[in-house]
Amino acid sequence: MDRLDAVSSLKYFVPELVLVLTLIGVLLCDLISKNRAPMERRLLIVLPSLFGLLVALFFSVSIYFSASGPDPSDAQALFSNMVAFDGFGSLLRILFIFTAIIILLFTIESRELRSVHHGELLVLLLTVTVALIWMANSINLLMIYLALETVSVASYIMVGYLKTDRLSNEASLKYILFGAVSTGTMLFGLSLLYGLTGSLDLYEIRAALMSEQVVASSGPALMVIIVLVLAGIGFKTATVPFHFWCPDVYTGAPTPVTAFLSVGPKVAGFAVLVRFFYGGMASSTGEQTWTMVGSVDWQTILMGISIITMTLGNIAALLQTNLKRLFAYSSIAHAGYIMMGAVALSDRGIKAMLAYVVVYLFMNLGAFLVIIVVHNNTGSFDIKDYAGIWRRSPMLTIVMGIFLFSLMGIPPFAGFLAKWYVFAAVIQAGLVWLAVIGVLNSAIGAFYYVKILKTMFMEGSDTAEPSSKLELHPLYAVLLFVLVVPNIVGLLLWGYLDRVTEYSHKLLDVM
Amino acid sequence: MEDLAPKIIFWVFAALMLGSALIVVAGKNLVRSAFALLATFFSVAAFYVMLGADFLAGAQVLVYVGGILTLILFGVMLTNRIYSLELNTPRFQVVPGALVSAAIFMILVTVVRVTPWKQASIVEExxxxxxxxxxxxxxxxxxxxxxxxxxxxxxxxxxxxxxxxxxx
Structure with a gap:
């Protein structure tokens, strides 16, 4: 692995540079267009944002393919070991930019955001996107903290974007309070880790933890460090016991922002988890499995968190009557499934996590888009107001059905593939009973997903005009199509996804 | 005797920092809390000086004492009827809270004592x-x-x- 200085790192850093330039450009566009007509002004900020994101997407995809091949010696450490450049990060970079494009298009016709100016929202979206990329690529404690804080601060503002909406304000405030506490807790853990090892570099930390003198007597300290650091990661991934903010924030935030939070920061949180534990606290055995470094059994801790997270998320989701709240708990449960991949301590586990987040992106964003479309028409997030949707728009019901079946993990759809990967990884690691708990949880999950679908087919008794068609904006129709197709043909893409993850998981062992 | 002076200075500032921080948290008067915060920030700067981090100590005084705290005080004093304002800080679950805090404190103290922390090589001042x-x-x-x-x-x-x- 090469260790590059700042100047020679730049050529691996093009997408991030494009995104930062775009966000500054959009900020300026927003300022100079102040006196123009609203529609014209909207275009002047949406088009540059979209253009910048597309250019960044183009560069990330070309970087991904040019760094092609299964040769892990392509991995680089950029900016004097601050961020990694490898297959893992390259895949996640594409994923984050793609998510940002989808969310940008979500915001355009959303009823909640109709009355507010979008300028700052798009700047914030671009900032979070680039910070998510930094977060997923950091291999230095300082960079992990800074990227995480940038994501958090921008997310707080996005959640509270509807200034006149009381729920949005409340959500933002709760998010800030929880975020500040958990980031501070994590920072304390990182400072202890620095005190123990004398380094901020994850790979130097691993080397220090492997020395016999440290292994012999650092058990309690390492235990405290891991618990404290998990507070920060758990907050971002919304895993129990750091999930309390999740339902309120998801309900109060504008729905496009909720959709973004349920994918972007969560996936980046898991990337940090993998970088931190597999980069700093485990070493590859060379036979596709990993062993833990140091004297603390963090595999068991992660396993406990995973089980509690999915069980609690699924059971709490059963009781919800508000769809955004239900999806908050559903996303908590999915965090539990994704965490199972990290528990497996194998290459296969990391591959499973990558496959899961790719599929999760499509099914979860799709479900949120249906929520936005229904809210645009009915102005409600209550499940009971979904009664009669089948009569008003059969297509939308079918599409929602596909997203929900995919979230359940029913075979013909992509969600099954994701779950299959994760369960196979833990079974291969010898944790059969963990897979059994996962399957049981999927069964519980099916209840509330089916409940939504059942309501959509029911007759809407109290709707004034039950026969009126739901309006579907052409832009949203195209987006629904883009999101639903991968869910349907998921099983056909099995081989492709396998190849992508095969290349992408090769990251950490060489460093 | 030479070893004694830094120790005394350390404990004096440690006591000052903890005492003033306690006033910040528990005080019922907002202005008094803000001024107590001043002592806390200064004590932290003193620790930086003792560690030989001169720039950090200067930045601490300039940024926290000079900037942030002044802003807080401005905000507090420009607020209407600030002197008569009684901060409403109800206390919930005192006993469980105290027990948990004490347990965390004990754990951290134990960890700090038993762990072989990395000793930094003495750098030139x-x-x-x-x-x-x-x-x-x-x-x-x-x-x-x-x-x-x-x-x-x-x-x-x-x-x-x-x-x-x-x-x-």
Missing amino acids: GPTTARIGQALMNQYVLPFEVASVLLLIALLGAAMLVRRRTDL
């Missing part, structure tokens, strides 16, 4: 500014730039939150 500047421009140039994005976005968010709805 002297001005650190040049070394910090070089580190920021070489090894830490990316975090430096990321911090600037973070500050930009914080500024944007603050401006957005205080702006009136009419002048969008």
